[in-house]
Amino acid sequence: HLHFDHVGGCTAYKDGKLIPVFPKATYLIQERDWQEATNTNERTRTAYIEDDFLPLHEAKQLELLNGDTEVIPQLWVRRTGGHTAGHQMVYFESDGEKIGCLGDILMIPQQVAIPYITSYDLYPTETFDSKRYWLKKAQEENWLLIFGHGTAEKSGYLSETSGKPIFVPKEVV
Structure with missing residues (x-):
């Protein structure tokens, strides 16, 4: 899942831009977790840090499973x-x-x-x-x-x- 204690450290700054630390990795997560992480509420907001996982999505390194x-x-x-x-x-x-x-x-x-x-x-x-x-x-x-x-x-x-x-x-x- 995409909580900060699991995907924290998967991205880092290089030349002022967040990039994946492991550029050849594929991260397997459930579609339901992606939906929850990208549509937080007051209860869930603090568990997700978008800088930890959005660069992985942008780099097409997230594979969403069902x-x-x-x-x-x-x-x-x-x-x-x-x-x-x-x-x-x-x-x-x-x-x-x-x-x-x-x-x-x-x-x-x-x-x-x-x-x-x-x-x-x-x-x-x-x-x-x-x-x-x-x-x-x-x-x-x-x-x-x-x-x-x-x-x-x-x-x-x-x-x-x-x-x-x-x-x-x-x-x-």
């Missing part, structure tokens, strides 16, 4: 919604191993308890439902979960204690 998309064989982005209308997660599968980054519907391992969501979630009921669905799937299929937000534990698996999900850290190199 739902789940297989990017390359075995690598998917899947729309989760909840955090933003077009929030998506990344999922990879190879040789029986499954890896998922649930993005901002599960920012840190401490949020594995189902009711824990953040005040940044624009659609909390959708976050709740999506989180429940993806955590169950990740646990049943033994996904390695990767986290992108501030924590010492960047990856691990889900287990269960007394019917509740728990996080089991696993360091990956």
Whole structure:
């Protein structure tokens, strides 16, 4: 999604003009997220900094998706919604191993308890439902979960204690 903490740093000034930092990159986002980011309201305005993503659009580096998309064989982005209308997660599968980054519907391992969501979630009921669905799937299929937000534990698996999900850290190199 296009929140400043995810696309901040994708542009920089050169000769007084904002340009993409990675000129060969393609950024995959959901159409719904683009609509939300470019039509903000009082609640959402502070989460988006147009200088972070408009130059990417102008350089034709944004690819707008409509739902789940297989990017390359075995690598998917899947729309989760909840955090933003077009929030998506990344999922990879190879040789029986499954890896998922649930993005901002599960920012840190401490949020594995189902009711824990953040005040940044624009659609909390959708976050709740999506989180429940993806955590169950990740646990049943033994996904390695990767986290992108501030924590010492960047990856691990889900287990269960007394019917509740728990996080089991696993360091990956």
